[in-house]
């Protein structure tokens with residue numbers, strides 16, 4: 001609508017032309033009316049956007065502050081491993097989400113098919129899980145008014161553990177699109193979040209072998225086709241590897257036998273290197289998400305003592 005506002009004039013000049021120029025100014029009045037309607041609608045939408053933002057924020061806060069109910073431990077802690085698929089519009093983010101989770105997210109060969117973030121649980125073949133959020137695509141020179149409109153969505157990005165930057169590597173302007181996305185990411189101040197780059201649509205390039213070799217040479221780049229599933233296992237492995245290095249901490253803890261559910265959560269959200277049954281509990285050595293590590297503090301002390 002903000003885009004439309006200054007362009008209304010052009011829409012109405014045809015009226016004057018039709019009337020043979022006799023009623024000059026007739027279009028002009030209509031423009032004023034239209035502008036007022038648009039401004040009112042913009043105001044209403046802005047208010048709604050603000051309330052969406054507040055709502056999402058509350059929701060996120062609640063996710064973080066839940067006082068650890070034992071039964072839902074697993075699903076609660078899952079939230080600490082939120083993965084965000086970011087990328088240029090039409091790069092294949094939604095296709096990737098669908099392919100990994102069997103979700104039914106709208107996929108379309110057009111810009112901005114996705115306007116609302118969708119989060120799904122991804123189950124990897126080794127039983128590990130993570131949450132993957134699909135978001136709105138980026139474009140070059142994202143107008144500031146659009147940034148405002150998508151702010152609620154973009155804010156989700158800043159709270160994820162890993163960003164997966166999906167690139168349409170078959171696109172002739174892939175290089176520029178990568179740059180555009182990196183630029184938006186830096187504007188969002190999320191440079192510190194670990195990132196994995198995915199070159200998607202490798203089935204569509206003229207020389208897949210060359211592209212795959214190129215990807216191999218680079219650090220943190222996985223080559224896939226969300227379309228036919230090629231490279232997805234490697235992608236999941238890369239996600240896990242990245243996590244271990246960048247967003248997990250090493251813990252050694254003694255889990256009392258009556259806290260068995262904690263043990264299964266560690267297996268689910270973390271990467272267990274070793275378990276050993278002791279007299280007073282299970283000794284676990286594993287990489288786990290930092291937040292979870294903090295919760296294990298008493299049990300880590302138990303191990304030390």
Ligand SMILES: Nc1nc2c(ncn2[C@@H]2O[C@H](COP(=O)(O)OP(=O)(O)OP(=O)(O)O)[C@@H](O)[C@H]2O)c(=O)[nH]1
Nearest residue numbers: 090091092093094095108112113114137201226227
């Ligand atoms: N050939 C080929 N086409 C793909 C692949 N992945 C996605 N596509 C196609 O690319 C188009 C865009 O896919 P989407 O998943 O909607 O892209 P998106 O990144 O979610 O786009 P926005 O929601 O607009 O940001 C669709 O026509 C997909 O079928 C792939 O690996 N190979």
Ligand SMILES: [Mg+2]
Nearest residue numbers: 093094113114
């Ligand atoms: Mg999409």
